Amino acid sequence: MNGSAQTAGDQLIAIAKQALRRGADYPAIEWEGRWIGWDAMHRTADQVGNLLDASGVPRGAPVAMVPRNRPGAVAAMIGLIARGHSIRMIHAYQSGAGVARDIVRLKPAALVTTEEDHSEEVCGMLAKEGIAGIVLSGMDANHLPGCAAFSADFEASTSPRIEVLTSGTTGKPRQFTLTFDLIARDMVGQNATNHDTGEDLRNEPAAFLFYPFGNFSGLYSNLASILRGIPAVLVDRFSLEAWHDYVVRHRPVWGGLPPSAIQAILDAGIPPEDFGSIQFFTTGAAPVDRAVHREFERRYAKPLFSIYGATEFGGPVTIMTLDMWKEWGDAKFGSVGVPWHGAKIRIVDPASGEELATGEEGLLEVVSPRIGPEWIRTSDLGWIDADGFVFLKGRADDAIMRGGFKLHPGDIEHALCLHDAVKEAGVTAVPDRRLGEVPGAAICLVPGKDRPGTAELEAHLRKLVKAPEIPVHWRFVGALPRTAMLKVDRVALKALFADAG
Numbered sequence: 001m002n003g004s005a006q007t008a009g010d011q012l013i014a015i016a017k018q019a020l021r022r023g024a025d026y027p028a029i030e031w032e033g034r035w036i037g038w039d040a041m042h043r044t045a046d047q048v049g050n051l052l053d054a055s056g057v058p059r060g061a062p063v064a065m066v067p068r069n070r071p072g073a074v075a076a077m078i079g080l081i082a083r084g085h086s087i088r089m090i091h092a093y094q095s096g097a098g099v100a101r102d103i104v105r106l107k108p109a110a111l112v113t114t115e116e117d118h119s120e121e122v123c124g125m126l127a128k129e130g131i132a133g134i135v136l137s138g139m140d141a142n143h144l145p146g147c148a149a150f151s152a153d154f155e156a157s158t159s160p161r162i163e164v165l166t167s168g169t170t171g172k173p174r175q176f177t178l179t180f181d182l183i184a185r186d187m188v189g190q191n192a193t194n195h196d197t198g199e200d201l202r203n204e205p206a207a208f209l210f211y212p213f214g215n216f217s218g219l220y221s222n223l224a225s226i227l228r229g230i231p232a233v234l235v236d237r238f239s240l241e242a243w244h245d246y247v248v249r250h251r252p253v254w255g256g257l258p259p260s261a262i263q264a265i266l267d268a269g270i271p272p273e274d275f276g277s278i279q280f281f282t283t284g285a286a287p288v289d290r291a292v293h294r295e296f297e298r299r300y301a302k303p304l305f306s307i308y309g310a311t312e313f314g315g316p317v318t319i320m321t322l323d324m325w326k327e328w329g330d331a332k333f334g335s336v337g338v339p340w341h342g343a344k345i346r347i348v349d350p351a352s353g354e355e356l357a358t359g360e361e362g363l364l365e366v367v368s369p370r371i372g373p374e375w376i377r378t379s380d381l382g383w384i385d386a387d388g389f390v391f392l393k394g395r396a397d398d399a400i401m402r403g404g405f406k407l408h409p410g411d412i413e414h415a416l417c418l419h420d421a422v423k424e425a426g427v428t429a430v431p432d433r434r435l436g437e438v439p440g441a442a443i444c445l446v447p448g449k450d451r452p453g454t455a456e457l458e459a460h461l462r463k464l465v466k467a468p469e470i471p472v473h474w475r476f477v478g479a480l481p482r483t484a485m486l487k488v489d490r491v492a493l494k495a496l497f498a499d500a501g
Contacts, residue, residue, distance in 0.1 A: 009084070009159060009160045009179070009180040009181065011180075011184045012081060012160075012180040012181075012183055012184040012188070013081060013082055013083075013084055013160070013180070015184065015188060015227050016078050016079075016081040016082035016227065017082045019038070019041075019078060019226070019227050019229065020038065020041060020042040020045055020078060020079065020082060021038075021042070022038035022042075022229065023037070023038060023039060024037045024038070024039035024040075025037065026038045026202050026229070027202060027231045028040075028041050028071070028226065028231065028232070029041075029071045029074065029226070029231075029232050029233075029234045030206065030231070030232070030233045030234065031070075031071045031234050035231075036071050036139070040071075040075075040139055041071070041074070041075040041078065042075075043139070044071075044072050044075035044076060044079070044136075044139045044140070044141060045075050045076060045078055045079025045082065046079065047140065047141040048075075048076045048079050048080070048112060048134055048136075048141045049079055049083055051132075051134050051141060051142070051143055051148075052083075052110055052132065052134070054143075054148070055110065055132035055143070055148055055149060055150040056132075056149070056150045057109045057110045057132050057150050058109070059083055059084060059085075060083070060084045060085055060086070060160065061085060061086075061108075061109035061110070061154055061156065062085065062086040062087070062088055062106075062107075062108045062109055062154055062155065062156065062157055063080055063085045063086070063087055063088070063108055063109065063110045063111070063112060064087075064088045064089075064090055064102075064103060064106050064108035064110070064111045064112070065077065065080075065087055065088070065089055065090065065111070065112045065113070065214070066090045066091075066092050066099060066111070066112070066113040066114065066117045066214075067089060067092065067112075067114075067212070067213040067214045068092045068114045068116060068117070068212070068213075068214075068236065069209065069210070069212060069213060069218075069234055069235065069236050069237065070114055070136065070234075070236075071139060071234060072114070072136040072137075072138055072139045072140070072141070073112075073114055073136055073213065074213065074222075074226060074234070075139070076112050076134075076136060076141065077213065077223075078226070078227070080112070081160075081180070084160050085160070086157040086160050086161045086162070086163070087161075087162045087163070088106040088108055088162075088163045088175075089162065089163060089164045089165065089213075089214040089215070090102045090103070090106070090111075090214070091165065091214060092114075092116075092117055092212070092214055095121075096117070096119030096120065096121035096122050097121045099113075099117060099119070099121070099122050100119075100121040100122055100124070100125035103122070103125050103126065103129070103131065104125065104129065106155075106163075106175075107152075107153075107154055107155035108131060108152070108154055108155075109131065109132065109150060109152055109154040110131060110132040110133070110134065110150065111126060111131055111132070111133050111134070111144075111147075112134045112135075112136065112141075113133070113134070113135055113136070113144075114135070114136045114137075115135055115136065115137045118135050118144065122144075123144055123145065123146060123147060126144065126147040127146050127147055129152050130149070130150060130151030130152040130153075131147070131150070131152045131154075132147060132148065132149070132150040132152075133147030133148075159179060159180070159181075160179070160180045161177050161178060161179045161180060162177075162178045162180075162183065162219065163175050163176065163177050163178070164176055164178065164214065164215050164216050164219065164311060165214075165215065165311075166216070166310070166311040166312055176216070176311050176312065178216070178219065178314070182314055182370055182371075183219075183223070185370075186314055186315055186341075186370045187219065187220055187223060187224045187315070188223075188224050188227050188228060200229070201228060201229040201230050201231075202229065202231060204230050204231070205250050205251060205252045205253065205277075206230070206231045206232055206233050206246070206250045206252075207221075207222075207225040207230050207231070207232040207233070207252075208232070208233050208235075208243060208246045208250075208252070208256065209221065209222040209225065209226075209232045209233065209234045209235070210235050210237060210238040210242075210243070210258075212237070215311070216310075216311035216315075217284075220315055221256070222234075233246050233250065237486075238258055238261060238486055240261060240264050240265065240268060243257070243261070244268075244270060244274065247274060247275065247277075247278070248274055251276075251277035252277060252278060253277060253278065253279055254278060254279055254280055254281065254282065255275065255278045255280075255281045255282070256281070256282050256283070257281055257282070257283050258283065258486035259283050259284075259287070259288050259486070259487075260482065260486050261283075261486075262283065262288055262292055262293070262296050262304070263289075263292050263423065263424065265296070266292065266295060266296060266299065267423070267446075267447070272299065272300050272301065275300055275302065278302060279302065279322065280302055280303045280304070280305060280322055280325075281296075281300075281302060281303070281304045281305065282304075282305045282306075282307055283304065283305070283306055283307070284306060284307040284308070284309060284316070287306070287392055287394070287410065288304070288306060289413070289414055289417050290333075290334055290414060291414070291417060291418060292417070293333075293334065294333070303322070303325045305320040305321075305325070305337070306320070306334075306335075306336045306337075306392075307319070307320075307336060307337070308336040308337070308390060308392065310378070312368075312371070312376055312378075313343070313366055313368040313370065313371060313376065314368055314370030314371050315341070315368075315370060316340060316341070317339060317340060317341065317343035317345065317366055317368055318336045318337040318338060318339060318340055318343070318345070318390050319337045319338065319340035319341075320332075320335065320336065320337030320338075321337075324337065324338075328387075328389075332385075332387075332389050334391060335385075335389040335390060335391050336390050336391070336392060337389065337390065338387075338388050338389055338390065339388070339390070341368075341369070341370070342369040343366060343367060343368050343369065344366070344367040344375075345364060345365070345366050345367075345384065345390055346364075346365050346375070346384075347360060347361070347362040347363065347364060347365075347382065347383055347384055348362050348363050348365055348377075349362050349363075350362060350363050350396060356383075358383075358384060358385065358386050359383055359384075359385060359386070360383060361381060361382065361383045361393055362381065362382075362383070363377065363378060363379070363380065363381060363396060364378045364380045364381070364382050364390075364392075365377050365378065366378065379395050379396050379397045380392060380393075380394075380395055380396070381393035381394050381395065381396050381408070393408065393410070394408045394409065394410040394411075398410075398428075398429075398490065399429075400427075400428075400429040400437050400438070400439050401429070401436055401437050402432075402435050402436065402437055402438055402439070402468050403435045403436065403468070405466075405468040407439060407468060407469050409426075409427035409428060409439070410427075411465060411469065412425070412427045412439060412441065412461070412465060412469050412471065413425045413426065413427050413441075415460075415461055415464040415465050415469075416441060416443065416457065416460075416461065418460075418464065419452065419457060419460045420446070420449070421445055421446055421449040421450065421451070421452050422443055422444070422445065422446065422452075422457075423444045423445055423446045423447075424443075424444040424479075424480050425441055425442065425443055425444070426441070426442040426480045426481075426488050426493045427439050427440065427441050427442075427471065428440055428442075428490065428493045428494045428496075428497065429494070430472065430473050430494075430497045430500050432472070438471075438472040438473070439469065439470070439471040439472060439473075440471055440472065440473035440474070440475070440496070440497040440500060441457075441471035441473070441474055441475070442474075442475045442476075442477050442480060442493060442496055443457070443474065443475070443476050443477070444476075444477055444478065444479055444480055445476065451476060454474045457471075457474070458470055458471075473497050473500040475496050475497065477496070480493065481493055481496075
């Protein structure tokens with residue numbers, strides 16, 4: 001490990017240690033209506049550390065985590081950072097056999113999991129590989145039965161880091177490294193120095209943490225807030241009821257939402273006065289339907305900003321501000337803003353890789369200074385206007401190749417949602433022996449509306465899209481399948497049409 005990496009790693013370790021030294025009178029996390037103080041967080045972190053020591057796991061050895069959004073898991077994570085351990089994240093929402101496979105792939109010295117993910121397959125794999133196992137039950141930590149001894153031949157990291165799975169912006173999801181350097185500098189950011197100056201943020205409006213800690217968005221938004229000392233309302237996953245309750249009680253100045261929540265808020269008819277403290281809303285991870293976006297801003301008279309970022313970029317690379325919104329207004333409606341934090345963005349031809357002119361649609365490439373000077377090729381389609389504002393079109397890898405026609409699911413989904421009975425629509429490629437692929441549409445109806453026939457939906461679409469874009473296969477569902485990040489789960493969506501074709 002070189003000197004600069006050691007210095008940066010030490011900085012994050014020091015931040016974690018100082019966070020754990022906050023006292024019982026400093027609230028850390030509100031969980032299920034009860035506040036948990038930093039003394040309880042410290043106690044859990046110490047329990048995990050003591051169990052690792054008792055197992056003989058070396059300081060700094062890599063530890064895998066199956067992190068659900070639980071206070072105990074957050075405390076364990078901060079404790080592992082404070083001890084200088086690299087953390088290798090394993091997706092929580094999968095079978096025990098899937099977790100066991102990931103354990104073998106990641107080669108950790110130990111595993112920390114919550115009791116929901118304690119299974120025979122996991123325990124059997126830990127015992128077979130000689131990996132120490134720790135299970136979190138509430139704020140208490142104990143060894144998994146039969147997994148107290150450590151003898152694994154682990155794969156060491158060259159420097160302390162957190163490894164997460166990418167979301168697929170640049171291709172198939174893969175393990176991605178976030179060094180302690182990057183986390184200290186670009187997640188906790190300049191506020192990292194607050195821990196040295198003793199700034200007290202306990203009276204700041206509480207943060208609302210719903211993104212899962214096991215992926216980048218959760219780490220970027222959740223870990224920074226907690227390490228800085230901002231009290232946080234933690235939920236297992238986003239629910240409109242919990243978010244609404246949080247806004248009314250804590251009166252935040254801005255509201256962060258997953259894309260799927262925008263329509264849900266409109267459907268719920270939440271009164272505008274409940275959002276009196278909020279100046280603007282933000283969303284990310286997936287595009288918001290333009291009609292839904294417009295109706296949301298019309299009803300609540302507050303701007304909704306979309307953010308573009310990815311694990312591979314180390315965070316957001318575009319920004320839209322209130323000042324920009326006031327200056328440009330509707331002229332930049334639907335834009336994710338301009339490049340931010342030193343990022344560069346260009347549009348290239350998917351086939352040749354040549355940079356395209358202003359306004360031409362192609363693949364986005366990004367230079368993110370957090371990661372390095374190289375251009376990062378994405379699977380996202382979009383264009384950049386003459387003022388430098390970035391607009392997203394969809395994903396190249398979602399395109400449907402129907403004979404000689406290239407179709408974008410987002411265009412068809414948007415047109416379907418203009419039907420007054422359609423609440424949400426998901427469109428995917430369905431294999432076809434003659435044409436290669438054809439569109440299949442999953443439809444979620446507006447509650448209380450009569451179900452339209454497919455002929456009616458086809459007639460509606462013919463006024464809005466080209467003939468090749470008319471779906472061949474239809475499914476009516478109660479809700480579109482979603483990932484832990486609340487994006488439409490494209491794999492599960494495609495599986496709805498497994499018997500078609």
